[in-house]
Amino acid sequence: MANSPQAKKRARQNERRLEVNKARRSRIRTHLRKVEEAIASGDKEAATAALRAAQPELMRGVSKGVYHKNTAARKMSRLAARVKAIA
Template sequence: MANTPQAKKRARQNEKRFAINKARRSRIRTFIRKVEEAIESGVKDDAVAALRAAQPELMRGVTKGVYHKNTASRKMSRLAARVKAIA
């Protein structure tokens, strides 16, 4: 348990930051899920639109420090490949 005033403040800040990051991760996962659902449906136009919507969200997660740049790039690449494979 935090004893010093500085440590108590740090604990409060960590709780706040954790909640914010959790919300960001959840939002990004929702966008990714929408892309995957569009891929499952087999409608290429819907999948492309969902992918275009998800891309900036993923990259925003990188700039906010929720995801590593390579992780976001890997996720984008794999989703793009799956969307491209829809005939």
């Protein structure tokens, strides 16, 4: 357990960051799931709209340090390709 005042403060900060990052990750996953569901239903317009809504969320996660830049780029690329492939 943390003993010094600095270590105690860092422990408090880490708890707060954990909650914020958990919420942000959850929000991003929700947006990605909506894109997946739209792709599964075969509705190209809904999938495109969901993808457009998911992109800034995912990039916000990158800028806040929740996801790595390349991970987000890979996810976006794969989703975009799948949306484009809907006939």
